[in-house]
Each structure stands twice: as C-alpha cells, then as structure tokens.
Amino acid sequence: MMADNFKKAVCTHYGCSDEQYEERLFWKALYWHAKLPARLFWGKRDSFFKEDLELLRELAPVTDNEVFRAELNRYHGRNRRRHGPWIRQAFGIRVSGRKLLKIKNDLGLFA
Numbered sequence: 001m002m003a004d005n006f007k008k009a010v011c012t013h014y015g016c017s018d019e020q021y022e023e024r025l026f027w028k029a030l031y032w033h034a035k036l037p038a039r040l041f042w043g044k045r046d047s048f049f050k051e052d053l054e055l056l057r058e059l060a061p062v063t064d065n066e067v068f069r070a071e072l073n074r075y076h077g078r079n080r081r082r083h084g085p086w087i088r089q090a091f092g093i094r095v096s097g098r099k100l101l102k103i104k105n106d107l108g109l110f111a
Contacts, residue, residue, distance in 0.1 A: 006068065007060035009107045022056045028103060029056075029095040037093050048085055051078055052095045059100065065110045072097040 007021050016024045026049070030038055041048040055075040062068045076097055079089070088094060104110070 004063070005060065006062045006104065006109065009109055010103070013107055021060065022053055025056050025100075025103070026052060026095060029099040031092055031094065031096050031099075034091070034093040037091060041088075041093065048088060049094070051075065055095065055100075063110065068101075068104060068110065072100065 007018065010016075010025055011018060011021055014024050014028070027035070038049075045053065055071065058071045058074075059068065062071065079094065
C-alpha cells in the first residue's frame with residue numbers, strides 16, 4: 001500500500017478520519033488482556049494513557065522503517081523506566097509495540 005505516512009495508511013485501511021486515528025489505533029494495538037480495564041480508564045486517557053497516545057502521535061508522520069523502530073524502542077524504554085500510573089505498569093494496560101509493528105507490516109508499509 002502506498003501512503004504518505006503511517007497515519008494516512010492506518011486511516012485508509014481502517015476507514016477512519018484523521019481525527020479518529022489515535023483512538024482507532026489505540027484499541028487495535030492494545031494488549032488483549034488490557035481491553036476491559038482500559039475502558040475503565042479511557043475517560044482519563046490524557047493522563048493514564050499519556051505515553052501510549054504520545055507514541056501514536058510520534059508514529060503518525062513516519063515514512064520509513066528505521067524511524068518507526070526507533071520510536072517503538074523509545075516507547076519501550078519509557079515503559080521500562082516506569083512512567084505513568086503504577087496500575088498501568090503492573091497490569092500492562094498499554095499498547096503493544098509488537099502489535100503496532102504487525103499493523104505496519106500488514107499494511108505493507110516502508111518495504
């Protein structure tokens with residue numbers, strides 16, 4: 001698939017607007033075990049899911065594999081340093097870097 005960037009490809013594939021990008025991708029990339037508890041905290045998403053939403057914003061303009069991987073690695077490092085609410089860390093209520101990578105690959109991006 002040819003797209004200008006990751007966000008454009010995601011929106012085209014999932015049929016969402018630019019404004020819906022973060023929320024749509026968040027739920028697609030969330031760990032399966034985190035889907036129910038994430039619904040409880042969604043109302044406080046700006047603080048509870050700050051790291052996740054920042055990652056999705058950082059991935060939006062990406063157009064190559066190296067930058068995509070670098071952003072995922074940076075996110076992984078931030079999570080290892082225990083940023084964010086303790087319950088988010090303790091129960092893994094966050095997006096999966098592997099799922100994001102799979103989504104990118106399934107879309108045939110940056111090959």
